[in-house]
Amino acid sequence: MILSDLLDLPVQDPTGRRLGFCIDARLVLDAPAGAGPLAGARLHGLVVSPRTRTSFMGYERSGVRRPWPLGALLERRHAGTFLVLWEDVVGVERERILVAGNAVRYDARLRG
């Protein structure tokens, strides 16, 4: 599949309740390395924002809050962004992503 199949899709639990939109896919470089120097990039989880469809300049995860007016505005729009692990994803369809009912919602902020 290609990444665009995942991005901006609504994310729902099995009952059909919408949890938000998939605004990014988290990769971890821990898969077996191919020909090149870098390790393989494994799909680790999906970053879901409850309100907005698209991420704006990655504000919600990079902890940057300045300059003040832009930072504050964007932070409010993206409050509550969470991470869902890939193994909790039940299925990916053309119009939505289904996530297991008991999927744990993790804090999506990167350590930075």
Added chain:
Amino acid sequence: MTRARGRRGRSLACLVCVTVLVGACAPPGRSSPEVVDDAVTEAIAAAATARLAMELFSSGDLPRETTRTTLAASLEDAHQAALDLGTLEVPGPQDSRTRDEALRAVADATSAIVTSRSAVSSTSDRTVDESTAALAEAIEQLDRVQDEVAP
């Protein structure tokens, strides 16, 4: 893809409302005296430019080529003023009288600029001073018309 259509629908909607917003600020129709006043202002600017260029040319401060270029631009502006006046839909007899007076003044200014251009091209000084004086007179006449239209 329903996602894209939804978004495209939204961007279409905001395009429509922007056009409406801009359209709402369209300038109101300009009344006849306003058009005459603007045209006379443009003609005064053209004649005054020509006169300043001629003064600088005769005092040796402005080279011949630059003077010719300046006069050519002034002629174009004066011509535009005459065009604005000519195409004006005049509502009543009083307005048409002021329009005709303005047209005459603009025509005098235009011919003064034309004689200046020929004066600059030929060598005799006499015509340079004469055409500068004609320009000055045309400007006074335009000023009189403007006072009538917009006291």
Added chain:
Amino acid sequence: MKRLLGVALGVLTAIGGFLDIGDLVTNAVVGSRFGMSLVWVVVVGVVGICVFAQMSGRVAAVSGRATFEIIRERLGPRTGAANLVASFLINLLTLTAEVGGVALALQLASSVEPRLWMPVAALAVWLVLWRVKFKIMENVTGLVGLCLVGFAVALFLLGPDWGDLLSGALHPTVPATEGHAVYWYYAIALFGAAMTPYEVFFFSSGAVEERWKVKDIAESRLNVLVGFPLGGLLSISIAACATVVLLPRHIEVSALSQIVLPVAQAGGKLLLAVVIVGIVAATFGAALETSLSSGYTLAQYLGWSWGKFRRPAQAARFHLTMIVTLLVGTGILMTGVDPVMVTEYSVVFSAVALPLTYIPILVVANDPEYMGEHVNGRVMNALGTVFLVVILLAALAAIPLMVVTGAGR
């Protein structure tokens, strides 16, 4: 000594390079209709371009990424594409005005039909882009552009009533003959003329072209903080000359020839010749910068190789973009459209397009991932945010005002 020369060269080039056809025309038009009552806008615009150019230069020097790469990376393809199309078209409009400006200036000196000069000017621009080294191109056009100091000299020679000029500038009032809408329309035009987007594309891409490192930031700050304000003073002297000579004679500026009449009155043929050389150099330099900016915006957005420091063969699509843009610009001019009118529209649309490039730069200048510890300080962020508001207001008010005033009639 060599370093001092380098610094002096940098400052002088910044002064000469600051002015272009937009500054020349807009300041003269404003001086001839509003006197000194819009000078405050030039001051605001100069402070704004100092903040913006300095920030984008620092971002380019530290992160090695020029403006449009940042716009693509931070705004993503969809918003980035809209930003690209708007910026590219407005840059094309400015390029057309600059090449037209070169032709008009040459017509002043030769009274040859400007439309004969336009292809010659465009070809000369391309030849310089193709062969001449980036540093030489910048220094020559900047230094020769210094001849525009002739306007300041003319102002002194005219012996104006300085008190009157100063009070006109310090107590701005809308003249009786002009409406408030037109006053604010020309305030935005003047602001757009001072803060033209292409200056920032060129400035930040130039930082990458000249491989600036962190240590070069201090020198670039000096060039900007000394050169641009002095360039701003030249803009004000153009407006003052028009106020002293043209305003009393009710001459509303609509042609380049009118702009130089005060110089002839003050200093005769010699000073006039110096100023005309300055105008040709300033508009030619700006034509080079806008052509390069068209290449920079497209190449940086689509990830092509770009830059004059590379052989043309190593940046093929970049050079092809510049050739095509120059041809299109010349084509527009050959239709007989008045370059002065194109200039007036280009400065207003510059004001409209400013937020598109200003906001991403302001965001990235605060992002440690790009800037490390060189992120914006508290002062720079405060200034940056103030100008964010000013720029947004100008951008929003530009088009409605243009429609209401019929483009400043």
Added chain:
Amino acid sequence: MTRDERLPRPPTPAGRVLDARLHLLSRQVLDADDMPLTTVDDLELRSTDDGPDRAPAADGGITGARVYTVTALLSGAALATRVLGGRAPASRWLRIDWGRVSDVGTVVRIAGTGDDLDATWTERWVRDRIIRRIPGGDHDPQ
């Protein structure tokens, strides 16, 4: 702090963490000697038991049960899909295998030069057809 405070911290995986859109998409791709090649417009992910023709495994479709890894960076046609939506035919993607990627920072760097990549065919076409034909096309400006 905002409501995020209540969410638990995710398990910290061993390898380096990259968010695809934030750290990879729209990023500049450079070759070994810093020559810009193209931008990353999309990513191709496949699970170990996907068929060779990149279609998802016939039976269960895309699910969390399968481990997906990035097999290639995509550019060119993929840009149109991200801007206009819809989906480009697989044949029109310009692929750069993940194995070629040597580093991911503010730019993505690949090993070797980009001349053999199909992502740079337009650059080479313009260079050979137009720029090299103009005298001075190969002169070194510095």
